[in-house]
Amino acid sequence: MLIDDLPVDRRLIISLSHLGFTETTEIQAKAVPIAVAGKDLLASSKTGSGKTLAYLLPAMQRVLKTRALTKRDPRVLILTPTRELAKQVYAQLRLLVSNTSLKSTLVSGGENFNDQVKALDKDPHFVVGTPGRIVDHLKKGLLHLEGLELLILDEADRMLDLGFAEQLKAVNSAANHRLRQTLLFSATLGHAEVNEFASELLKAPVRIAIGEENQQHSEISQRFYLADNLNQKEKLLFHFIKNEEIKQAIIFTATRLDAQRLSAALSEKGYGTLALHGDLTQNNRNSIMDSFSRGKAQLLVTTDIASRGLDLLNVSHVINFDIPKHTEEYIHRIGRTGRAGEKGDAISIIGPKDWVNFKKVEEFVQRQLTFNRVDGIKPQFKGIVEKVVKAPETKVVSHKAEKKQSSKTRKPKAAPNKIFHEAEEAGFTPMRRKKKIEE
Known part of the structure; x- marks a missing residue:
């Protein structure tokens, strides 16, 4: 479907054409007409599918055309699960409202609270934020949602996984009136908690599922390499950085310490490298992402904090230095490349400690994954074979042997008295009379 065919205000079509959008994605073509019609929506689509515009366009249409x-x-x-995603959504929203009189603001954790109070006092039409900080403003009476018309939950599954259920319920309670419309987007509709939560928040929602949650990214090449240990993992990583045609790459690690260590090691080799993790302040995280998105660094070493929501078009490679514990994160990680129709490469390094998580990924994507090799690096590790525990053999015992065996079995000793007040004292030894010796 062409952007021109969407049932939205002409001003939005013009803004999108100026931004280079001519055709809709599948989620946009299906979700926008339903949301513009005022119906509640429960939708899922894979990362990088254009989901953000699928809810921003109906939101803009509602504010522009209704009282x-x-x-x-x-x-x-x-609402979004992370500050980074909130910032990304806010950036796209600002592009849409730039040629209108509509006002928007960002209210997320890690930013100056008083500045947010001042921004909310200006009565913005749109608020983009994270659940925790939004509820902070609600509790202090600095934000009121009695007149809220449209509540949008982006990556609801992730918000619930991060423990924001109570905050989401508080927001729902603060804006709980019959005229409110709700759009809920999730990576999967197979998430039990999402479905239970949706039944509380949404009214007769239309369900849209674009692809399965384990659907493969056809535009992303996926390769897997075995490694014996940490040193061999690093050799493989340095090989890929040196020999692959990389525009920009995101390297995912399991821990903050690994992110810092690998970033320092790559910087020493002369590569422009940044490290991103949850222990950094929000200002530092914003600065790092801004530098990376502007191309000031070729490599970003990060934890799963960057696995969702970041739309970085120059990322040609994703390298999983560690396999994630949660299988869904694998799909979100590799989805940082191959965006907007571009081809991407996803490389995963599997050591002994990654094997269990790797097998979960293999089960999740529902196909057997094969391994590649690098000349000069020959790992001994071939994977972990599950031991098959044989059931003990049952011996057939004849009736005579059974009778003979039972006669030999000793009677079990009587269990000691464990009742405290009736038990014998420690060291108690009963006296025995000596037999008289007859002379």
């Missing part, structure tokens, strides 16, 4: 319920309360609230 507000109240003059002061925000009309649209968009």
Whole structure:
């Protein structure tokens, strides 16, 4: 479907054409008409599918074409699981509102609280934020949602996995009126908690599932390499960085310490490298992502904090230095490349400690994964074979042998008295009379 065919205001079509959008993605073509019609929506699609525009366009359409319920309360609230994703959504929203009189603000953790209070006092039409900080403003009476018209939950499965269920319920309670429309997006509709949560928040929602959660990215080449230990993992990593045609690459690690260590090692080799992890302040994280998105560094070494929501078009490679514990994160990680129709490469290094997680990924994607090799690096590790525990053999015992065996079995000793007040004292030895010796 062409962007021109969407049932939205002409001003939005013009803004999108200026941004280079001419055709819709599948999720946009299916979700936008339903959301514009005012229906609640429960939708899933793979990462990089254009989901953000699928809810921003209906939100813009509603605010542009309908009268507000109240003059002061925000009309649209968009919640995301992480600060980085909130910032990404806010950046796209600002492009859409730039040629209108509509106001928007970002309210996420890690940012100055007082600055957010001032921004909310200006009565923005759109608020993009994270659940924790939004609820902080609600509790202090600095944000009111009685007039909220549209609640959008982006990556609801991730928010629930991160423990934001209570915050989401608080937001729902603060804006719980019959005129509110709700759009809920999740990586999968097979998430039990998401479905249970959706039944509380949504009213007769239309369900849209674009592909399965384990559907492979056809535009992304996936390769897997075995490694004996940490040193061999690093040799493989340095080989890929040196020999692959990399525009930009994101290297995922399991821990903050690994992210810092690998970033320092790559920097020493002369590569422009940045490290991103959850222990950094929000300002530092923003600065790092801004530098990377502007191409000031070729490599970004990070934990799963960067596995979702970041739309970085120049990322040609994703390298899994460690396999994630949660299988869904593998799909989200590799989805950082191969975006907007571009081809991408995903490389995963599997050591003995990664094997269990790797097998979970293999089961999740529902196909057997094969391994590649690098000349000069010959790992001895071939994977871990599950031991098959044989059931003990049952011997056939004849009736005579059984009778003979039973006669030999000793009677079990009587269990000691364990009742405290009736038990014998420690060291107690009963006295025995000596037999008289007859002379």
